[in-house]
Amino acid sequence: DVKVTQSSRYLVKRTGEKVFLECVQDMDHENMFWYRQDPGLGLRLIYFSYDVKMKEKGDIPEGYSVSREKKERFSLILESASTNQTSMYLCASSLGGALQETQYFGPGTRLLVL
Amino acid sequence: GEDVEQSLFLSVREGDSSVINCTYTDSSSTYLYWYKQEPGAGLQLLTYIFSNMDMKQDQRLTVLLNKKDKHLSLRIADTQTGDSAIYFCAESIGNQGGKLIFGQGTELSVKP
Numbered sequence: 001d002v003k004v005t006q007s008s009r010y011l012v013k014r015t016g017e018k019v020f021l022e023c024v025q026d027m028d029h030e031n032m033f034w035y036r037q038d039p040g041l042g043l044r045l046i047y048f049s050y051d052v053k054m055k056e057k058g059d060i061p062e063g064y065s066v067s068r069e070k071k072e073r074f075s076l077i078l079e080s081a082s083t084n085q086t087s088m089y090l091c092a093s094s095l096g097g098a099l100q101e102t103q104y105f106g107p108g109t110r111l112l113v114l
Numbered sequence: 115g116e117d118v119e120q121s122l123f124l125s126v127r128e129g130d131s132s133v134i135n136c137t138y139t140d141s142s143s144t145y146l147y148w149y150k151q152e153p154g155a156g157l158q159l160l161t162y163i164f165s166n167m168d169m170k171q172d173q174r175l176t177v178l179l180n181k182k183d184k185h186l187s188l189r190i191a192d193t194q195t196g197d198s199a200i201y202f203c204a205e206s207i208g209n210q211g212g213k214l215i216f217g218q219g220t221e222l223s224v225k226p
Contacts, residue, residue, distance in 0.1 A: 004156075031212040040122065042202065042218035043157075050212065058213075090156055094212045101145060101206045103214055105156035 003027070004106035006091055011111045019078040021109050023091030030096025032074035033103065034058075034066060037088040049074055050096060081113045120203055120217035127225050132190040134220045136203030139184060143205040146179060147214065148188045151200045160188075160201075190222075198224045 007022035023032065031050050035043040035058075045058030047066040055066050063085060067075040074093075078085055088110050092103040118138045126132045138146065144165050149157040163170045163177045163186075170177045176189040190197055200219040207213050 033213075035216075040218060043216040045213065048213065092157075096212055101212045101214065102147070102159060102162060103204075103212070104159065105149075107156045108154075110154075 004091060004093055004104055006089075006106040006109050008109050009107060011109060013078075013081050013111065013113050015082060015113060017078075017081050017113075019081050019111070019113075021076040021078075021089055021091075021111070023074045023076070023093075023106055024072050025074075025093040025104070026072065027093070027095070027104075028071065029093035029104075030071075031094040031103075032068065033092040033094075034064075034074065034076045035090045035092065036060070037090055037108075043090065046076065081111075083113050085111065086113045087111060118203055118205055118215050118217040120201075120220045122218060123221050123223070125223045125225065126193050128193060128195055130193055132188075132193045132197070132222055132224075134188045134190075134201050134203075134222065136186040136188075136217055137184055138186065138203070138205045138215070140205055140207050140215070141181070141184065143207065145206045146177075146186050147202075147204040147206075148175075148177065149202040149204065149216075151202065151219070153199075157202060193222075193224050195224045195226060198222055 033048040034046045049068045065077045091106040094103045147162045148160040174191045178187045203217040204214040
């Protein structure tokens with residue numbers, strides 16, 4: 001079974017803090033994704049990566065950056081957290097390659113920025 | 115651009131069938147997906163259908179795909195209270211790094 005883990009289930013941070021959200025997958029997947037989920041808006045893609053050290057902006061990258069130094073790990077960084085970044089953050093991975101697009105999700109990190 | 119639309123809420127009685135509908139815009143999608151999200155959890159893959167199929171059945175789940183109308187539906191037979199969750203429809207959008215476009219999610223409430 002594919003396993004995607006996220007470093008924290010709940011986080012509380014203060015405005016202006018630098019925040020790291022970690023995601024690890026154990027199935028040698030090529031692609032990894034970070035989404036945020038807000039009520040009524042569904043999932044919105046922040047960043048994704050299709051290879052080590054590669055990253056692509058998603059639909060809402062502003063205020064975020066990412067790091068993929070190893071294939072299994074994809075980190076989301078909030079350089080200076082703001083209250084409008086309070087949200088549920090979901091990480092996903094997929095095998096990659098033709099017709100291998102099924103994404104598998106971690107349990108999510110609920111972030112509260114005060 | 116690509117878009118996926120779902121109604122936000124559906125309420126059914128236990129034992130009835132539930133039908134959750136979804137419309138999408140990208141006619142080149144290879145796969146269409148249904149994910150389930152229980153409260154406080156991540157998304158769990160429920161089922162998917164390849165774009166050259168019309169129907170897929172998996173136990174209590176039936177997926178119908180109408181490519182002409184770009185309409186996807188998920189039918190849950192004999193709905194149980196444990197089926198209460200948010201259901202997301204998603205479409206693949208070709209070769210853009212394996213991206214999926216998700217709908218807003220339909221919250222299914224099953225009343226005893």
